[in-house]
Amino acid sequence: MKMRQLGSLTVSEIGMGCMGFSHGYGKIPSEDYSIEAIRKALDYGCNFLDTSEAYGPYMMQTGHNEKIVGKAIKGRRKDVVLATKMFIGTGEVKRGGSTYDALKKHLEASMKRLQTDYVDLYYLHRINTGVPIEYVAEGMGRLIEEGLIRGWGLSMVTTDFIDRAHRVTPVSAVQNIYSMMERDYEKKVIPYCLKNNIGFVSFSPIASGYLSGKVTTETKFSGDDVRKWVPQLRKDNIIANQPFLDLVSDMAKRKKATNAQISLAWMLHKYPHIVPIPGSKNQERILENLEAWKVELSNEEFRELENALSGMKVYGQRKEVNMGAEYID
Numbered sequence: 001m002k003m004r005q006l007g008s009l010t011v012s013e014i015g016m017g018c019m020g021f022s023h024g025y026g027k028i029p030s031e032d033y034s035i036e037a038i039r040k041a042l043d044y045g046c047n048f049l050d051t052s053e054a055y056g057p058y059m060m061q062t063g064h065n066e067k068i069v070g071k072a073i074k075g076r077r078k079d080v081v082l083a084t085k086m087f088i089g090t091g092e093v094k095r096g097g098s099t100y101d102a103l104k105k106h107l108e109a110s111m112k113r114l115q116t117d118y119v120d121l122y123y124l125h126r127i128n129t130g131v132p133i134e135y136v137a138e139g140m141g142r143l144i145e146e147g148l149i150r151g152w153g154l155s156m157v158t159t160d161f162i163d164r165a166h167r168v169t170p171v172s173a174v175q176n177i178y179s180m181m182e183r184d185y186e187k188k189v190i191p192y193c194l195k196n197n198i199g200f201v202s203f204s205p206i207a208s209g210y211l212s213g214k215v216t217t218e219t220k221f222s223g224d225d226v227r228k229w230v231p232q233l234r235k236d237n238i239i240a241n242q243p244f245l246d247l248v249s250d251m252a253k254r255k256k257a258t259n260a261q262i263s264l265a266w267m268l269h270k271y272p273h274i275v276p277i278p279g280s281k282n283q284e285r286i287l288e289n290l291e292a293w294k295v296e297l298s299n300e301e302f303r304e305l306e307n308a309l310s311g312m313k314v315y316g317q318r319k320e321v322n323m324g325a326e327y328i329d
C-alpha cells in the first residue's frame with residue numbers, strides 16, 4: 001500500500017479502526033477472530049492501528065480493545081504505527097497532580113495493555129475545557145522527549161485548539177469525523193492541518209457504514225451500538241440521504257469497486273494528508289476497505305463526485321448530538 005505522513009510518522013494510506021472489536025457496532029466477535037483480523041490487515045500492508053483506552057464493551061472496564069490490539073501485534077510491534085487515545089478528567093488534575101503526571105499515568109496503563117514500551121501516536125480523545133490545552137501539549141512534549149511516545153494528536157477539535165496546542169508541541173495528527181456526509185472540517189481544520197504539516201485522520205469515513213449501502217431502514221441496532229444515535233441512520237434520514245448512496249453506487253459500478261471503497265478513494269484523492277481509518281469487525285470487509293487504495297479516481301471522476309456533493313443536503317449530522325463541546329468551527 002502507498003504510504004502517507006502524519007507529521008513525521010509514516011503510515012499506510014488507509015489505517016484500521018479497531019473499536020468495533022470491543023464496542024459500538026453490535027455484537028463483538030471472539031477475541032481470537034479479532035486478533036486474526038488485525039493480523040490479516042497487517043499482512044495486507046496496513047501498518048496503522050487505531051484504538052483507545054476507552055473502547056470496551058458497555059459497562060465493562062476500559063482497555064478491552066487495547067488488550068486485543070496488544071495481543072495482535074505481539075512479535076511485530078516494530079512494523080506497526082500504533083495510535084491510542086486518552087481523556088483527562090478535571091478531578092485528576094484538581095487532586096493535586098500535574099497534567100503531565102495524569103498523562104503519564106494513562107499512558108503507562110495503556111502501554112501495559114498494549115504490551116509495549118512506547119506508543120507512536122498518543123491522542124487527547126476529547127478536549128476538557130477544565131484542563132488547559134497548553135498544559136496537555138507541554139505534557140505530551142515531555143513524553144516525546146522521554147521516548148514514551150513518538151508523536152501526539154487531538155480528536156474532535158477546532159483550529160483554535162489545534163493552533164494553541166501546536167505552538168507548544170508540534171501536533172502530528174488531528175482525528176476528527178469526516179466523510180462525504182460530514183464535510184464541515186473542509187472549511188478550516190483540514191486546510192489548517194495541510195498548511196502546518198499535521199496529518200488529518202478521518203474517523204467514521206464510511207459514515208458509520210451508511211455509505212456502504214448495507215444499512216437499511218430494516219437494520220436493527222441493539223445494546224451499546226452507537227448507530228442508535230447516529231442521526232444519519234435514523235429511519236427518516238436513511239431514506240432522505242438516498243442521493244448519497246445513488247451517487248456512490250453509480251461510481252462504484254463504473255469503477256468495479258464497492259461503495260465503501262469509493263467513499264475512501266474520494267477522500268484519498270481530495271487531500272494528500274488524509275488517512276482514513278475505516279472500522280469493521282468483519283475480516284472480509286476489512287480487506288475490502290484496505291483494497292480501496294487501488295481504486296484511483298480520475299480528475300474528471302473526482303470532479304463529478306465533488307459537483308454532485310456540493311449540491312446535496314445531508315439529513316442528520318453528528319453535530320446534532322454531543323460530539324464534544326468543541327465540535328463547531
Ligand SMILES: NC(=O)c1ccc[n+]([C@@H]2O[C@H](COP(=O)([O-])OP(=O)(O)OC[C@H]3O[C@@H](n4cnc5c(N)ncnc54)[C@H](OP(=O)(O)O)[C@@H]3O)[C@@H](O)[C@H]2O)c1
Nearest residue numbers: 017018019203204205206207208209212260278279280281
Ligand atoms: N476519535 C473518535 O472520537 C472516534 C470516534 C469513533 C470512531 N473512531 C475510530 O474510527 C474508526 C472508524 O470509525 P467508525 O467505525 O465509527 O466508522 P466507519 O468506518 O465509517 O463505519 C463502521 C461501520 O461500517 C460498517 N462497515 C465498514 N466497512 C464496511 C464495508 N466495506 N461494507 C459494509 N459495511 C462496512 C461496519 O460494520 P461491520 O463491523 O459489521 O463490518 C460498521 O458498522 C473506529 O474503529 C475507531 O477506531 C474514533
